[in-house]
Structures are given as structure tokens and as C-alpha cells.
Amino acid sequence: MDEINELMCEEPGTHADVVGRVRESLPDDDTLYELADLFKMFGDSTRMKIMFVLMESEMCVCDIAELLGISQSAISHQLRILKQSKLISSRREGKNIICFLADDHVRSIIGQGLSHVLE
Amino acid sequence: MDEINELMCEEPGTHADVVGRVRESLPDDDTLYELADLFKMFGDSTRMKIMFVLMESEMCVCDIAELLGISQSAISHQLRILKQSKLISSRREGKNIICFLADDHVRSIIGQGLSHVLE
DNA sequence: CTTTCATATGAACAGATGTTCATGTGTTAT
């Protein structure tokens, strides 16, 4: 019995080849985790709604909350997370904080998702 | 005081315009939830790894588990979720279940994410 | 038909996540 990889299912030669080649092609772990964390941002409906809104127009926190019918506190918590991920940014204007998309990738990523969901 | 929208922050006229227009442009709730659920699939590093592997080659469950160093059970649970989302599919070949990407959107979505993560 | 290999699945558990509630900070107006 071949001892190269005792855990691999069977098929003495062929599988080991493919598995080895694919292993080489995988991005490093840091990249994988970053990638998953990025998509995690799009994986919550509240954050998704916020980003959709900001795709149309920059807007203050209060208006986002009102428009979406979600509490100001919940919006604020999610905005903090989105800012940490560098997906949105903001500036102060008097009493208001105006939020806007910080990255054009947001549009393309959501676009790809939409074209999948809409068959 | 304007009574059109007593919860809106201030700016009697202008904000109401924008808010109203953006509200019209939002996809319906079902679409939003579907979209978030789709991205949720990409928001876990185990699932991300599985999809990366299958982008290179179709592969049986056992080899995926071995290659990624993740328990067979964990892989199997995640595969079930990915199949429910129609992102991967499988066929039986003797004792093995061969998994493969069921949707080309997977490639484009991950591609968009990667180009963001890699600056 | 019993064993072995490949995979699936349910229960249990720990940790992550998102909301609410109460309160704090910062800005403008009176």
C-alpha cells in the first residue's frame, strides 16, 4: 500500500496528484480570512440595506434609520462595523454625520450578487 | 413645522426629496434577504476554502477534508449548506461523492472580493 | 451477509452576532 498519504481516500496515484496541485494554488490563510470577513459584511440584511441606500446617495445617519425603519442605535452599531471594514466613510456636517461608500468594490460585489439572485 | 415626516432629522425640504427617491429605488425585501443569504455563504472561512478548492478541480468529500485539514463531519455539514444555496452540486461515483461548483457566479463573486482584498 | 470505506446527520455545546435599552458625547440654537 502506498504510504504517501495514509489519510487520503483511495486511488493510489491520481488523487494525490490533484490534491497536491490544488493545495499549492490556495491563497494563504490570511487572505482567506480577510476574504471571508469582507463577505461577512454583505451577509447581514441591515448592512446590505445600508450599502444599497448609500449606493444611491450619501446620507446622514438619521435619514438612513428613518428610511429603513431601523432604530438609530442599530444603524449606528452597523455603521461602526462597516467603517472598520473600510467599506463606508463619513464626514461631519453640523450636527449630522454624512455617510458614503468608501470603496467602489462595493458596487461591483453587490452587482455580481444581484445578477446571481435575479437568475 | 412640516408634518410630512416628523421623524426625519431636519432640513424641511431637501432631505425628504432624497429619502423618498432612494426609498423607491430599493429592491424589495425578499431580494434583499436573498442577497444577504447568498453573501453569508462566502462569509465563513471553511466554506470559502471549499469553494476555492472546487474552483481548481472537482473533488470528493474525503479529499477536500484531507486537503484543508478540517474534519470530515465539519466539511459535510458545510457542503449541505452550500448545496442548499445551489452553489455547489455533487454526483456519486462508487463510494465517493464528487463535489463541484454549480454556478459560475461563484468565480466572479470571489474574484471581485479578491481584487478588493489584494488592494 | 458481514465488514470496511465514504459520507450524512442529529444532538449538544461554545462562541459569535445583532438588537434593545440606557446613557454618554458633541454640536447648535436659545
Place this chain on the structure above:
DNA sequence: ATAACACATGAACATCTGTTCATATGAAAG
């Protein structure tokens, strides 16, 4: 200075998620 508005934040809580462990199913080999 004080009040009112816009927003941020911490704690508490319930829910969701992903893994492990044990066990079940299903195909092939002896």
C-alpha cells in the same frame, strides 16, 4: 448655560452559527 438634536457606545440578552462527537446510511469488497 441650558436645552434640544444627532450620533456613539457599553452592557445585557436572545438568537444564530459552526464544530465536535456519536451514530446512521449506503455502496463495494471479501
